[in-house]
Amino acid sequence: MHRSLKYHEHALLLILFGGLFVYFLYGAIVGDLFIPARRGPGGSHLTGVSAWLVVLAPVLIYVAILIRHGLVTQLGSRIRTALELLLLFAGVAALYAGILWK
Numbered sequence: 001m002h003r004s005l006k007y008h009e010h011a012l013l014l015i016l017f018g019g020l021f022v023y024f025l026y027g028a029i030v031g032d033l034f035i036p037a038r039r040g041p042g043g044s045h046l047t048g049v050s051a052w053l054v055v056l057a058p059v060l061i062y063v064a065i066l067i068r069h070g071l072v073t074q075l076g077s078r079i080r081t082a083l084e085l086l087l088l089f090a091g092v093a094a095l096y097a098g099i100l101w102k
Contacts, residue, residue: 004070005066005069013062013065017061020058024051024057024058028051028052028054028055032045032046032047033046033047033051034046035054035099046098046101049098050098050099051098052098053094053095053097054094054098056091057092057094057095057098060088060091060094061087061088061092063087064085064087067080067084067087
């Protein structure tokens, strides 16, 4: 069994993923979600379906992390691990699909 999150770790994760979610949600509602480039000027402007897919990503990844650290205790170990991996994969896939969607 994985160790449960301490209060400050949980708060840090909530601030990180909550901040990403709010930024992505605002960009999707406004109709222009900007993702800055790693280096130099430029970046990606996402609109429509691609922006909404990116909004979904931090939520799925955050829930996968919470499941890993004991949010759901009623499920068996294998089912919990499978659910965690499914949500993590879905979150990463939504992020990449949103960025690569044309």
